[in-house]
Amino acid sequence: MTFGIVVFDQVEELDFIGPWEMLTMWSKYFKGPEQCLIVAQRAGPVTCAKGLSVNPHVAFEQCPALDFLLVPGGSGTRREVDNPVMTRFVAEQARHCRAVLSVCTGSFVLQAAGLLAGRRATTHWGSLARLRELPEVTVVEERFVRDGPIWSAAGVSAGTDMMLAFIADQAGAAVAGQVQSAAEYYPLPIRYDDFDKSARAPGYLKRASD
């Protein structure tokens, strides 16, 4: 099995490296996908939204057929939704993928590639209204949502939660538990302010604080 994660200039760092960490723990220690690839349109360094520079493993033209594809978000998605090379790559790979996942504003790239028609999906709380303006998508305010083979997560750090749930779906809860303990993913439940009471808070956060 091959799992590809797409990157592009101004991709948000944690959007893809949170899922990457869970994915590669699964791959390396618990029989997850043999090949995990960072994929970009072209070879050469990619500068992320907050200034981290990463080197993709493979360019679109050399990318093998993927079994799983994840599209992260970041300010660069505002450009990538209008990049036909990107949307074509995502649409064509998606045809033979068992699942396609997005994090944060990566869902806008899935939409531009035609993958959200008639589907439920989500994004960063600050972009929910913008996603609602797009045709044929049913926007939900969950930490992440699965609709058939399409998974989408809320903002930035939500991709980590989604990837653990995805592992549980693919390999069972016991394997997800092993990945969780390997990554010591037992976050503290601290909230530093009362954003959960704000009108702008996503539904899942409001409901959790009720």
Place this chain on the structure above:
Amino acid sequence: MTFGIVVFDQVEELDFIGPWEMLTMWSKYFKGPEQCLIVAQRAGPVTCAKGLSVNPHVAFEQCPALDFLLVPGGSGTRREVDNPVMTRFVAEQARHCRAVLSVCTGSFVLQAAGLLAGRRATTHWGSLARLRELPEVTVVEERFVRDGPIWSAAGVSAGTDMMLAFIADQAGAAVAGQVQSAAEYYPLPIRYDDFDKSARAPGYLKRASD
């Protein structure tokens, strides 16, 4: 203010990019440190423990005096504790740092640099016993611990929690709350297995499940 994060071959990806995301959200949007740098012994790509390739911003010799320094973990720390160029860099920068932080097995590098003498510190649950064998460190089983200017976090994902607490300490809870909502860092409290009941579970996790 300048915040440096050290990387090295086989550094664990999320160990440094979890904190990096919180740090750079703070820096970019909420008046955190102006300069955030990924620092390595030499210029050129660094291959992380799970295969991600990153390009440091600056090599040790060109690195400015840092106000804050973070040392992540990963299997590469087993080599770096015996690398005098690394331990000297950490020790010398630490002299003028306001705070030095570690994640996961990064605490072994702090110890090798002489920074944990008489201090409380922690590491990944799988390395607690090994840290206890080292002289002069008081090992605690917390998600993260602060002892004066030295902060250390438990494994991999714990660095993200530590960095938010560090931001709250430096800039106040309101700023930490803004970073938290920007990164949508409201993780789900799901546990996929009963590792918290295991003898090997770290103390903070056992206590949370009591």
